[in-house]
Amino acid sequence: MFAHIWSHFDYWAMLFLAMAGLFIVIARGNLIKKLVGLGIFQTSVYLLYLGPAKIVGGTAPIVDAAFKVYSNPLPHVLILTAIVVGVATLALGLALVVRIREAYGTIEEDEVLRRDVQPAGEEAQQ
Amino acid sequence: MNAHEHLPALQVVLPLAAAPLAVLLRDRVAAFVPVLAATWAAFAISVLMWLQVGESGPISYALGSWAPPWGIEYRVDSLSSLLLMLVSGVAAVVLPYGRASIEREIRQDNHALFYAMFALCLTGLLGIVITGDAFNLFVFLEISSLSSYVLIALGRDRRALVAAYQYLIMGTIRATFIVIGVGLLYLKTGTLNLADMGVRLQEMTSHRPVLAALAFLTVGISLKLALFPLHQWLPNAYAYAPSAVSAFLAATATKVSVYALLRFYFSVFGETAVFRRLPMEDFMLILALAGMFVASTVAIFQRDLKRLFAYSSVAQIGYIVLGISFDSVTGLTATIAHLVNHAVTKGGLFLLLGAAMAGMGGITLARVHGLGRVMPLTAFGIVLCGLSLIGVPGTAGFVSKWYLILAALEKGQWWLVFLIVASSLLAVAYVWRFVEAAYFHAPRADLAAVREAPAGLAIPAWIMVGATIWFGLDTSVTVGSAARAAGMLLRVAS
Numbered sequence: 001m002f003a004h005i006w007s008h009f010d011y012w013a014m015l016f017l018a019m020a021g022l023f024i025v026i027a028r029g030n031l032i033k034k035l036v037g038l039g040i041f042q043t044s045v046y047l048l049y050l051g052p053a054k055i056v057g058g059t060a061p062i063v064d065a066a067f068k069v070y071s072n073p074l075p076h077v078l079i080l081t082a083i084v085v086g087v088a089t090l091a092l093g094l095a096l097v098v099r100i101r102e103a104y105g106t107i108e109e110d111e112v113l114r115r116d117v118q119p120a121g122e123e124a125q126q
Numbered sequence: 127m128n129a130h131e132h133l134p135a136l137q138v139v140l141p142l143a144a145a146p147l148a149v150l151l152r153d154r155v156a157a158f159v160p161v162l163a164a165t166w167a168a169f170a171i172s173v174l175m176w177l178q179v180g181e182s183g184p185i186s187y188a189l190g191s192w193a194p195p196w197g198i199e200y201r202v203d204s205l206s207s208l209l210l211m212l213v214s215g216v217a218a219v220v221l222p223y224g225r226a227s228i229e230r231e232i233r234q235d236n237h238a239l240f241y242a243m244f245a246l247c248l249t250g251l252l253g254i255v256i257t258g259d260a261f262n263l264f265v266f267l268e269i270s271s272l273s274s275y276v277l278i279a280l281g282r283d284r285r286a287l288v289a290a291y292q293y294l295i296m297g298t299i300r301a302t303f304i305v306i307g308v309g310l311l312y313l314k315t316g317t318l319n320l321a322d323m324g325v326r327l328q329e330m331t332s333h334r335p336v337l338a339a340l341a342f343l344t345v346g347i348s349l350k351l352a353l354f355p356l357h358q359w360l361p362n363a364y365a366y367a368p369s370a371v372s373a374f375l376a377a378t379a380t381k382v383s384v385y386a387l388l389r390f391y392f393s394v395f396g397e398t399a400v401f402r403r404l405p406m407e408d409f410m411l412i413l414a415l416a417g418m419f420v421a422s423t424v425a426i427f428q429r430d431l432k433r434l435f436a437y438s439s440v441a442q443i444g445y446i447v448l449g450i451s452f453d454s455v456t457g458l459t460a461t462i463a464h465l466v467n468h469a470v471t472k473g474g475l476f477l478l479l480g481a482a483m484a485g486m487g488g489i490t491l492a493r494v495h496g497l498g499r500v501m502p503l504t505a506f507g508i509v510l511c512g513l514s515l516i517g518v519p520g521t522a523g524f525v526s527k528w529y530l531i532l533a534a535l536e537k538g539q540w541w542l543v544f545l546i547v548a549s550s551l552l553a554v555a556y557v558w559r560f561v562e563a564a565y566f567h568a569p570r571a572d573l574a575a576v577r578e579a580p581a582g583l584a585i586p587a588w589i590m591v592g593a594t595i596w597f598g599l600d601t602s603v604t605v606g607s608a609a610r611a612a613g614m615l616l617r618v619a620s
Contacts, residue, residue: 018306025295038298045302048309075312078261082305085268089298092272096279096291103284116285 010051017044029109031100035093042086049075049082133178134187134200137171137210138253140164145245154237158225161241165248169218172210172252176607179207186258194258195322201258205462205611209255209385212466216377216473217248219586224370226582227480231368232280240280240368246273247374251382260308260318260394263386264301267350270382271297274375278367286366289359296349296359303346310339311394324394340400343390351383353447354417357440364436369480372432376439377473381465384446388461391450392615401453410451415545417444422552426559431482431489434556435475438515441549442468448546449530457533458612459605464526466604467514467597471522474590475511478504481579481587491559496569500576503584505564507591512557514594517550522597525605 024037058071144164148157184203250270279290425437449461514521
């Protein structure tokens with residue numbers, strides 16, 4: 001059992017990070033903390049791609065008579081793209097939080113939702 | 127070098143190039159021109175490719191001349207050509223409307239950014255449909271999602287910001303689920319090309335990572351298409367976004383996700399893996415029915431018309447998924463036909479609601495009292511679209527429901543026919559709430575002088591309403607293409 005966990009170490013790390021991140025997104029009411037959780041969740045997936053791409057003893061895939069075992073470079077390229085997407089998401093999320101704070105004066109989710117319930121009736125007409 | 131051969135790449139590249147141009151030009155008139163040109167060109171290209179696919183079969187385009195299993199392949203077949211035409215067609219109609227409507231709804235110095243985001247969103251949606259590469263699909267998904275968060279946040283109401291934030295959280299979780307699914311498939315097959323993946327998965331459909339990938343992809347895509355219990359983000363996002371954005375997203379975003387689901391289920395996993403070995407049929411049937419009834423019931427009790435019809439969208443997604451759950455050619459024909467029919471119906475409906483909002487200053491049920499008197503054309507258009515949502519003969523909605531009922535009868539499930547009709551009665555109830563407010567109440571004193579919507583808003587809206595009626599009378603484009611696409615997905619000669 002222990003040997004099995006050890007040999008699949010990267011998967012367990014990925015699973016732990018993914019669940020921790022998802023838990024923060026669901027359990028925290030602070031809009032910034034939610035984004036932090038989201039970041040951890042996204043990052044965990046990078047491990048899923050990168051872990052299996054590393055082959056023990058493998059080199060960079062440059063054709064040479066001296067080397068027989070190569071690591072797969074494609075997942076790295078894919079994850080580079082995923083990192084860019086993650087950065088863009090985080091930047092946009094933070095920008096939205098700034099705007100929410102300007103409009104509501106708070107970044108606590110339940111507080112934000114409560115402040116919208118009050119002007120009932122003909123809702124916040126402009 | 128022949129431009130004709132590069133149509134699949136141009137389809138995506140033109141709107142993509144228009145987006146930074148709009149940002150650089152900055153001026154709200156100058157920015158509009160390249161985006162409009164790119165959008166209309168994209169529509170023209172999609173029509174050309176649809177004709178070409180009809181004549182000579184699927185088009186495969188190797189991006190950068192890297193041969194398919196290694197390079198990224200753009201693939202246009204009978205299903206994707208129809209969806210490309212739908213998405214770019216809706217965009218071509220909504221964009222001129224957007225120009226007239228954002229004058230009222232968005233600060234002037236943000237107009238150039240609106241056009242840029244619109245072009246990016248269109249790029250993403252077209253990309254999802256045209257690409258034959260799993261990871262490329264994820265990237266396009268994120269392009270369309272990130273730009274749609276911005277578009278929603280442009281809404282005037284401050285609740286648009288919260289709606290956009292919540293959509294961003296849900297959207298990112300969904301995208302990550304899809305990446306996990308694609309990652310697991312990549313680990314098992316060593317390829318990212320969807321068709322190649324489908325071939326290699328044939329022997330290993332019962333392996334556990336493949337099943338996990340199926341689960342992750344199903345949940346991820348269902349979040350995006352707002353399948354019943356995962357629809358929480360949709361009503362707020364549609365309700366508080368600018369009118370043009372509500373119309374564009376309602377008509378295209380969820381439809382493209384259905385396409386992604388069809389593609390993964392039928393082209394990658396294969397129907398035996400999804401429907402024979404797993405109880406997906408019952409699972410999707412139950413969720414579809416729950417969506418049809420719960421969302422329609424919730425819609426009846428809404429006070430804001432945009433929210434009302436947003437919930438109706440969740441219910442209509444139920445019909446679309448119901449068609450998938452039959453796993454038959456007739457069922458899929460109904461699904462694909464309803465994709466198109468519901469897109470033009472809901473697109474037209476949200477465009478008209480935007481026109482009504484421009485006149486009346488808001489679209490809560492209390493505010494649109496007497497809409498039939500002050501804006502008779504707009505109110506009549508909304509009623510026509512409402513009839514299509516109910517499924518009255520002569521409208522597009524009837525055609526797809528007819529095929530759904532045929533598919534149910536084919537399977538011998540009589541009780542489903544009653545349920546489909548019963549859920550249509552719920553649609554009668556929520557459409558009636560609008561009719562009652564618009565025709566049986568006098569307009570508020572301060573709104574009695576409101577006039578009909580300006581031509582810039584009315585013409586695009588009526589193009590959509592016209593399409594709703596047209597597709598109800600002449601089904602050769604919608605049902606014809608849908609039947610061909612369904613035959614292709616299930617690999618039966620049609």
